[in-house]
Amino acid sequence: MSYEFLQNYWWCLVALLAGLLVALMFVQGANLHLGNRALDEARKRMILNSTGRKWELTFTTLVTFGGAFFASFPLFYSTSFGGAYWVWVLLLLTFVFQAVAYEFQNKKGNLLGVKGFRIALMINGILAPFLVGTAVGTFFTGSDFTVNKLAIANPSAPVISTWGNGWHGLEALGQYHAVLLGCTLVFLAAILGALYVLNNVDDKKTEAEMRRCIKMAAVPFLLLFISWTGILLCRQGFAVDARGVVSMEPYKYLHNLLEMPVVLVMLLAGVVLVLCSLYLGAFSQSRKGIWMAMPGTVLVVMSVFFLAGFNGTAYYPSCTDLQSSLTLQNSSSSRFTLTVMFWVSLLIPFVLAYIVYAWRAMDRKSITADEIESTDHKY
Amino acid sequence: MDVVIWSRIQFAMTAAYHWLFVPLTLGLALVMAVMETLYVVKKDPFWKKTAQFWIKLFAINFAVGIATGIILEFEFGTNWSNYSWFVGDMFGAPLAIEGILAFFMEATFFAVMFFGWEKVSPKFHLASTWLTGIGATISAYWILVANGWMQNPVGTTFNPDTVRSEMASAAAFWEVVTNPVAVSKFFHSVTSGWVTGGVFVVGVSAWYLLKGREKHFALKSILVGGLVGLAGSAAVMLSGDASGIHAAEFQPMKLAAAEGLEDGGKGAAFTIVPGIKVPHMLSLLATHDWNGYVPGINDILRGYTDNDGNVIPSVADKMAMGRTALDALATYRANRDTNPEVAAAAKAVLNANVQYMGYGHLEKPEDVIPPVGVVFWAFRFMVGLGMLLALVLLLTVWFAWKGKLEGYRWLLWTAIWCIPLVYICGQSGWIVAEVGRQPWTIQGLLPVNVAISSLSAGAVKTTFFVFLAVFALFLVIEIRIMLRAIRKGPEVEPGNA
Numbered sequence: 001m002s003y004e005f006l007q008n009y010w011w012c013l014v015a016l017l018a019g020l021l022v023a024l025m026f027v028q029g030a031n032l033h034l035g036n037r038a039l040d041e042a043r044k045r046m047i048l049n050s051t052g053r054k055w056e057l058t059f060t061t062l063v064t065f066g067g068a069f070f071a072s073f074p075l076f077y078s079t080s081f082g083g084a085y086w087v088w089v090l091l092l093l094t095f096v097f098q099a100v101a102y103e104f105q106n107k108k109g110n111l112l113g114v115k116g117f118r119i120a121l122m123i124n125g126i127l128a129p130f131l132v133g134t135a136v137g138t139f140f141t142g143s144d145f146t147v148n149k150l151a152i153a154n155p156s157a158p159v160i161s162t163w164g165n166g167w168h169g170l171e172a173l174g175q176y177h178a179v180l181l182g183c184t185l186v187f188l189a190a191i192l193g194a195l196y197v198l199n200n201v202d203d204k205k206t207e208a209e210m211r212r213c214i215k216m217a218a219v220p221f222l223l224l225f226i227s228w229t230g231i232l233l234c235r236q237g238f239a240v241d242a243r244g245v246v247s248m249e250p251y252k253y254l255h256n257l258l259e260m261p262v263v264l265v266m267l268l269a270g271v272v273l274v275l276c277s278l279y280l281g282a283f284s285q286s287r288k289g290i291w292m293a294m295p296g297t298v299l300v301v302m303s304v305f306f307l308a309g310f311n312g313t314a315y316y317p318s319c320t321d322l323q324s325s326l327t328l329q330n331s332s333s334s335r336f337t338l339t340v341m342f343w344v345s346l347l348i349p350f351v352l353a354y355i356v357y358a359w360r361a362m363d364r365k366s367i368t369a370d371e372i373e374s375t376d377h378k379y
Numbered sequence: 380m381d382v383v384i385w386s387r388i389q390f391a392m393t394a395a396y397h398w399l400f401v402p403l404t405l406g407l408a409l410v411m412a413v414m415e416t417l418y419v420v421k422k423d424p425f426w427k428k429t430a431q432f433w434i435k436l437f438a439i440n441f442a443v444g445i446a447t448g449i450i451l452e453f454e455f456g457t458n459w460s461n462y463s464w465f466v467g468d469m470f471g472a473p474l475a476i477e478g479i480l481a482f483f484m485e486a487t488f489f490a491v492m493f494f495g496w497e498k499v500s501p502k503f504h505l506a507s508t509w510l511t512g513i514g515a516t517i518s519a520y521w522i523l524v525a526n527g528w529m530q531n532p533v534g535t536t537f538n539p540d541t542v543r544s545e546m547a548s549a550a551a552f553w554e555v556v557t558n559p560v561a562v563s564k565f566f567h568s569v570t571s572g573w574v575t576g577g578v579f580v581v582g583v584s585a586w587y588l589l590k591g592r593e594k595h596f597a598l599k600s601i602l603v604g605g606l607v608g609l610a611g612s613a614a615v616m617l618s619g620d621a622s623g624i625h626a627a628e629f630q631p632m633k634l635a636a637a638e639g640l641e642d643g644g645k646g647a648a649f650t651i652v653p654g655i656k657v658p659h660m661l662s663l664l665a666t667h668d669w670n671g672y673v674p675g676i677n678d679i680l681r682g683y684t685d686n687d688g689n690v691i692p693s694v695a696d697k698m699a700m701g702r703t704a705l706d707a708l709a710t711y712r713a714n715r716d717t718n719p720e721v722a723a724a725a726k727a728v729l730n731a732n733v734q735y736m737g738y739g740h741l742e743k744p745e746d747v748i749p750p751v752g753v754v755f756w757a758f759r760f761m762v763g764l765g766m767l768l769a770l771v772l773l774l775t776v777w778f779a780w781k782g783k784l785e786g787y788r789w790l791l792w793t794a795i796w797c798i799p800l801v802y803i804c805g806q807s808g809w810i811v812a813e814v815g816r817q818p819w820t821i822q823g824l825l826p827v828n829v830a831i832s833s834l835s836a837g838a839v840k841t842t843f844f845v846f847l848a849v850f851a852l853f854l855v856i857e858i859r860i861m862l863r864a865i866r867k868g869p870e871v872e873p874g875n876a
Contacts, residue, residue: 056490059445066449066453070456071478074466077456078462082457085834089842109856150709152461152829153706159832336546340552376431
């Protein structure tokens with residue numbers, strides 16, 4: 001296996017994990033409904049217990065996504081995490097509260113009360129997709145950093161990757177294109193959450209409310225997604241030539257899309273699947289829209305990552321110093337490490353198989369009010 | 380204080396806090412898996428109720444463990460940016476294996492274990508309970524492979540083109556995976572988790588006996604938990620012996636600090652507490668030789684000859700070689716594209732001195748001395764408490780087996796007090812391991828002041844206090860919820876109580 005193949009292979013896996021992470025953000029989206037006044041406490045409890053059986057998959061996917069980046073493209077991990085400090089710390093805090101909120105919220109003695117932990121879940125429901133979306137948005141707008149590997153030989157200023165401003169990532173909030181992607185993901189998560197609840201909770205009133213929410217979220221989601229994609233295809237991109245020199249190229253991402261027909265097909269297929277799921281969720285009696293929305297989301301997110309990293313493109317560009325931009329070639333682990341990881345990654349289908357098996361065993365019957373009432377094993 | 384100090388404090392706090400939850404996860408996982416196995420084998424509903432009670436406490440503990448684990452992962456990048464780049468290639472494969480093999484196993488089967496009692500068959504549920512614990516244990520192995528490598532960086536080659544440590548061959552990968560420090564650390568850490576789980580179960584059960592509640596449940600739990608704890612104690616002692624040998628071989632300064640040994644020699648004595656020494660004991664423990672040579676702090680600073688006849692240079696000489704390596708690295712990179720001959724010569728100099736490159740960043744030889752008092756006393760707390768815990772476990776199991784435990788109220792009270800002590804013991808062990816290797820993030824290669832991110836001290840100080848507040852809040856909530864759940868009790872059938 002060539003080094004280039006392995007670097008591309010691992011970018012595909014990072015993209016797949018990113019896609020799964022966004023698709024699994026149905027947990028975050030569904031938790032937004034904990035603040036829905038049209039639903040009574042019993043129904044909110046059903047939603048909570050429904051996402052409560054899945055939140056660890058989303059959480060673990062986030063951990064694995066971070067771990068995969070660390071393992072396969074460590075220069076991204078050190079540059080982005082150490083540079084865009086506040087973005088990652090904020091994201092971390094929302095997930096940390098989410099992790100304990102399920103277990104703690106309905107237990108006596110939890111200090112913050114049910115309301116406190118539900119607010120934490122709802123904050124996570126908005127901020128997690130927003131921050132992840134905005135962070136990925138900077139893959140196309142660029143960030144303010146420089147990389148100098150020789151710095152490590154300089155005892156007085158040894159840090160290889162340095163951020164150019166004191167905002168440490170929060171400045172991305174001023175980049176409207178990146179923010180658009182963050183907002184898109186918030187509405188997408190809300191739709192995924194509603195589709196998931198529709199499928200997983202057996203209750204007529206909840207079902208009607210989810211369908212209403214899908215209709216409400218679909219319009220802003222589509223407007224935001226179309227706007228973001230339109231701007232992406234029209235903007236300059238960060239091209240990298242065979243010598244590794246980075247330069248600006250007009251319509252770079254449009255070129256990428258046209259020059260990589262597989263990615264174009266993936267993007268279109270993903271969009272069609274998501275649109276079909278919106279139709280099923282909003283205008284039909286079907287409860288199976290989530291099974292189209294999730295693969296559709298994975299395909300769209302993967303194609304976005306492919307546009308960012310393939311076809312001679314710097315996936316984590318620096319607007320301060322173009323030549324500091326990160327490419328698949330200059331930021332990856334060594335050939336040997338990527339090879340070992342390649343063989344390890346062949347276990348992924350086995351892992352997916354047992355997740356699907358366990359998921360099916362647990363979800364054979366939808367959650368009902370009676371079940372929540374009768375069982376001791378609940379959140 | 381500067382950014383290095385704040386980054387260290389923040390990471391130390393996070394790691395120490397994480398280790399409050401991990402050992403109980405590892406130990407309780409085994410205890411409840413054994414109990415559920417008894418239920419499936421004997422088909423006795425008592426064991427189902429018993430397992431369910433401990434699983435309930437496990438779940439309360441598990442959530443905070445997961446929450447703090449992700450903070451550690453993120454902090455590698457956010458606060459130790461240079462370190463992340465420097466080690467990324469070495470940790471890539473272990474982390475990939477951990478993520479794929481362990482994380483999803485834990486996450487998937489924890490959900491089945493907690494919610495699946497009425498949804499899956501008893502055998503599938505039992506498998507899920509075991510797999511949750513096995514997933515946590517596999518995860519521990521791979522993260523300790525990473526930690527072991529930082530203590531003893533084997534199987535690595537420094538690449539001046541990428542400026543990082545790289546794994547270059549299958550042999551190197553195998554060296555990393557079977558690093559003796561990692562293997563002994565794994566057994567030491569995981570089995571210390573069994574001790575924690577055992578002490579926790581015995582302590583909680585002792586409280587029921589003192590209150591005259593849940594007697595059958597408590598005695599059976601003491602037998603299972605106590606035996607798990609005792610097995611853990613035996614394994615901790617054996618792996619602790621191996622850890623001592625490894626410290627002497629790979630991190631002699633850590634051993635010297637743990638002993639407060641300023642000047643070493645042959646037939647070195649072991650200090651129990653200041654003023655009380657056992658002749659030759661340190662040599663025996665550190666080298667398995669009555670008269671083995673153990674270097675002290677001053678010997679390491681001055682240079683010495685080890686038991687195999689190798690001449691170990693003084694720290695000042697290592698610093699000079701380290702600076703030569705750093706200068707050669709700069710020369711190599713400045714000339715590699717324009718002047719290949721100069722670059723090749725510089726590379727040769729670099730390769731000859733690279734093993735001491737980290738020393739080139741130190742200001743003075745004394746920088747290699749860790750805080751001796753902290754390491755010295757932490758080591759004594761660890762060993763002393765470990766022995767006390769083993770004794771208490773042995774006595775409780777013995778008297779429970781004989782049916783006389785309820786008559787020994789002092790022992791029941793001691794068992795309860797052992798719960799905080801087992802945490803102090805575990806924390807002390809990590810203080811020895813991590814404070815003892817200062818100033819290195821990677822032994823000999825990367826000191827802490829070079830491993831950091833380009834952040835202001837104010838930024839890290841802010842996040843430190845935010846995390847401190849969050850951790851304190853979670854700990855208070857966790858303890859309150861745990862105590863309420865214990866007070867409520869297992870609710871086993873009246874006939875069994």
